Amino acid sequence: TLAYWNGSLLPLDEVSVSPLDRGFLFADGVYEVVAVYDGRIFELDAHLDRLARSLDAIRIAPGLDRAALAAVFERLAAEAPRPAATVYIQVTRGAPAQRSHAFPASAQASILAFASPLKRLGRDQQQAGFALVSAPDIRWLRCDIKSIALLPSVLAAQHAAEAGALETVMLRDGLVTECAASNVFVVKGGRVATPAADHRILDGINRRIAIRLAAEAGIPLEQRDVAEAELRAADEIWITSTTKELAPIVRLDGAAVGDGRPGPVWRRLRDAFDHLAGGPAEL
Numbered sequence: 001t002l003a004y005w006n007g008s009l010l011p012l013d014e015v016s017v018s019p020l021d022r023g024f025l026f027a028d029g030v031y032e033v034v035a036v037y038d039g040r041i042f043e044l045d046a047h048l049d050r051l052a053r054s055l056d057a058i059r060i061a062p063g064l065d066r067a068a069l070a071a072v073f074e075r076l077a078a079e080a081p082r083p084a085a086t087v088y089i090q091v092t093r094g095a096p097a098q099r100s101h102a103f104p105a106s107a108q109a110s111i112l113a114f115a116s117p118l119k120r121l122g123r124d125q126q127q128a129g130f131a132l133v134s135a136p137d138i139r140w141l142r143c144d145i146k147s148i149a150l151l152p153s154v155l156a157a158q159h160a161a162e163a164g165a166l167e168t169v170m171l172r173d174g175l176v177t178e179c180a181a182s183n184v185f186v187v188k189g190g191r192v193a194t195p196a197a198d199h200r201i202l203d204g205i206n207r208r209i210a211i212r213l214a215a216e217a218g219i220p221l222e223q224r225d226v227a228e229a230e231l232r233a234a235d236e237i238w239i240t241s242t243t244k245e246l247a248p249i250v251r252l253d254g255a256a257v258g259d260g261r262p263g264p265v266w267r268r269l270r271d272a273f274d275h276l277a278g279g280p281a282e283l
């Protein structure tokens, strides 16, 4: 696998990172993941915007401008596996000479990027739908920053894996926030709701796509607080992310969602999404 590492292109397993890198010692960095469909990057501008916001929020200067960052993505996407792949990029505060918590006086940001194959959720799996489990949201209050400090998300994802579920939906103060690595939508009586994009969630790029597609289809959608009770009473639930795209949920903590099958609102948006992605996933 080809990697970008601080200005060089080299095989991923030849990248060597300093043990003093603040990404390693403090998780002091941010990241992005884009999808690549047949060599074409999906929504690159939106991901570059979000990367810039994350970097600003934790005051890292990446040392590459937007065009140079875009070129890194494009370079890795060009050789990415087909038909579908992701490109991961992370920027850390670099490797100063000494470990200390406050920002170092001088350290160049470290930038790592590489592509991986993306196994899209298959059409058969989508038709069957997926399970979701719930857990308390134990994260900090700047979930709008795409930080590489992901321990609560790691634990939530493991909770889902051990339950045989696709994702864990997280609950804070009686409200739905989001999943370990995806956003959540609920449907009741044909109306869609999703938590508003504030400090409690990451504003997902596919979340925004779903919101736009709903608007284009004339489907009413509100961005607002979503109570746990609404989640449990929903006709439909689906989740969105770069890697899971738009995935229908048919079980929540073991109970059926609606009639236990993917719903009509999800179906409409899924078809519209596949159109944007250049076609549906394989069976």
Ligand code: PLP
Pocket: 033, 178, 179, 180, 181, 182, 183, 201, 202, 203, 204, 205, 206, 207, 240, 241, 242, 243
């Ligand atoms: N929420 C969290 C916490 C995430 O980590 C992610 C993506 O990894 C998402 C939501 C979905 O964001 P996107 O649609 O941009 O992939």
